[in-house]
Amino acid sequence: MASDRKAAEVELGAFDEPQKELSTDDEADMRRMSKSQEFTESHEKAFNEVQRLTFSFSTTATAIANGQTGGLIIMFLVDWFGLLFVVLSLAEMSSIAPTAGGQYHWASESAPASMQKLISYMVGWLSSLAWLCGVASGIFISGLTYQGLIVINDADYVPQAYQAWLLGVMIITLGVLINTVLARWLPWLEGMIFVLFALVFLAQVVVLWVLAPRLTAGQSAIMFLIVGKQKMQRTRIQQRTKLTESSDATAHMAKETKHAAVSIPRAMIASYLVNGGLAFIMLVTYCFVLVDYDKALDSPVGLVGLPFIQVFVSATSSVGGATTLIAFTCTLQCLGLVNWMAAAARQIFAFARDRGFPFRHWITKMDAAGTYPVNSLLFVWALVVLITLIALGSTVAFDAITSLQILSLMFTYLVTLGCIIWRRLFGAPLAPGPWSLGRAGLPINIVAVLYCIYLVIFLPWPQDVPVTAQSFNWASVMFVGIMLLSALYYVAWARKVYKGPVVYVHSRGE
DSSP states (O other), X not given: OHHHHHHHHHHHTTTOOOSSOOOHHHHHHHHHTTOOOOSOOSSHHHHHHHHHHHHHHHHHHHHHTTTOOHHHHHHHHHHHHHHHHHHHHXXXXXXXXXXXXXXXXXHHHHSOTTTHHHHHHHHHHHHHHHHHHHHHHHHHHHHHHHHHXXXXXXXXXXXXXXXXXXXXXXXHHHHHHHHHTTGGGHHHHHHHHHHHHHHHHHHHHHHHHHHSOOOOHHHHHHHHHHHHHHHGGGSOHHHHGGGGHHHHHHHTTGGGSTTHHHHHHHHHHHHHHHHHHHHHHHHHHHHHHOOOHHHHHHSTTGGGTOHHHHHHHXXXXXXHHHHHHHHHHHHHHHHHHHHHHHHHHHXXXXXXHTTOSSSHHHHTOOOTXXXXXXXXXXXXXXXXXXXXXXXXXXXXXXXXXXXXXXXXXXXXXXXXXHHHHHHXXXXXXXXXXXXXXXXXXXXXXXXXXXXXHHHHHHTTSOSSSSOOTXXXXXXXXXXXXXXXXXXXXXXXXXXXXXXXXGGGOOOTTO
């Protein structure tokens, strides 16, 4: 192992001079993993704040767009509690190994030596796929929401799928420009977004509670039970499980955060709790102001899948007022996607650097100042544009993309946490990190794995019965297809060059 590690270090230039001065603990972590600090710290703590705050808007908008009040709130609380164990487990691993690679690196360090290469390779592909699909679904939702604003302002407008796609391409292109041309100003921009989010969230909640017609507590309880009974079984798991994504994204920014082994796990947990709390506040608010569910659903904007916009129109009794509130939400979603693109690009950069992807020399090219992975960002842009073309066919295709993202992500959690449990029971002790679950680590890991098994089983299920070509969940088919593609590349080439991150890892103190 030592000879393989030394050869790999020389070949990959693992100890190239860092681009910036590291803090002592960050440098120790980088040295242990035989990695250099390729990126300058253009995001730091501002990223963590914006990542967790802008996310609550996209979660709430997607959830309430389906009008699932009762069933959604019940299952939201169940998932919020269950996924907390997953986030705690991942936070501990981010302290042990703070790296942009995330799950595939942690799986490599924890898996049995004879299997770590294949397991980490599979997890790396699925994690990269999940982030690409996540960005794709995010820009399509944002584009569709902008279309909804046009619908309420122009009665003659007939929305087309290709228009939402073009809006999405515009949004992701803006994301590339901000992550490259404006990269040095990102901390300032994200600080402004933080303030804007707080103001917009407060404005929306106050407007809905003060101006909107509301159900009484008794009426709301009846509505809750009726809608909940109808929708409980069909509440979309993929919308609820998006709670973990901002925590996951934060982990991929470890190389750009000072004292990452401490600040990253704290930010992951804080992001999860804040996201969940804010989303819950908005969902409860929406439940009380959803006086006429059928009217919202049958409105022109409801027919395109965005009945929540009609709720704001009814609340303000003004198209202009509703447009202003929703426009701010759209803007925050778009700016949040800038950070999601950054996380996706760094995930792909890390996996390509470790020889998991083809064209690794091109993908891992940095800008001259070492601020951002320019080619990795372009790679994400190109693939996301292609993925969103699938959604032009129907909303079924879009649902498949969203479901595929969460299915892939939950599968990486399941495999990674399974490897960690194996390591705790049968392998060498885990390398200690400054943020630890202590003796509670193993029980928390086991609960997290059990919950991931539940999610992985039910995520591929169709959302409606009877099952037809339109209601079938095609995510499972796409998942298998991607796995076959990655397996072919592994057999043909990757098995010869991919070694797994653990080959480059030193023990602490070495």
